[in-house]
Amino acid sequence: MNIKNIHIGPLIRSKVEEYGLPIERICRFLDKTEDDIEKMYNAKSIDTEVLLKWCKLLKFDFFRFYTGHLILYAPPLVRIQKAGKDKENTIIFRKNIYTKEIKDFILEKIETGTMTAGEAVERYKIPKTTLYKWMKKI
Known part of the structure; x- marks a missing residue:
């Protein structure tokens, strides 16, 4: 599953086939x-x-596929400082919610050699300890 380019139709078809739902019911x-x-x-x-x-x-x-995409590819929002004023608080997009799909996606990149663990930590802002715990479990 490529989280960067989501094609929802084939994912739906896959689940329908998995459950064996009749087309009439759908x-x-x-x-x-x-x-x-x-x-x-x-x-x-x-x-x-x-x-x-x-x-x-x-x-x-x-x-969840779209949520996973946002966690990996949306830039985090940061505090905005206006000249002469206090900092304005904005929502900070947190990247500490990792679904199974996200973990699998990152671990697959590391296993295939497409990306090193260090690159994954830097690119996706994953704490090193978190990534290494994932890697131990496989």
Whole structure:
């Protein structure tokens, strides 16, 4: 799974096949035709309301892929200092919430030699001790 380039349609298709849901049930639940469902299976992205319905139908959080992407690739927000004024507090995007998919993604890069542990620590701002604990468990 490539967290950098998310194609949600194939991920949905994979879960449907895993659960063996009949297309008729899917069509009734989503109030869509078979052609519409097939288009969703091939789509890179779909409407969030429809994705939420897929989450409910398949009892799986597809939004976690996007959360993982944000944790790895969104720049953190920092405090902004305005001239002559106190620091304005803004939300700081924390990178200390690591899902299984994120851990697997980073560990795969290290195992394949695409990235060293040091590069992963620097690029994704993961504490060294955290990364080495992950590496011990594999």
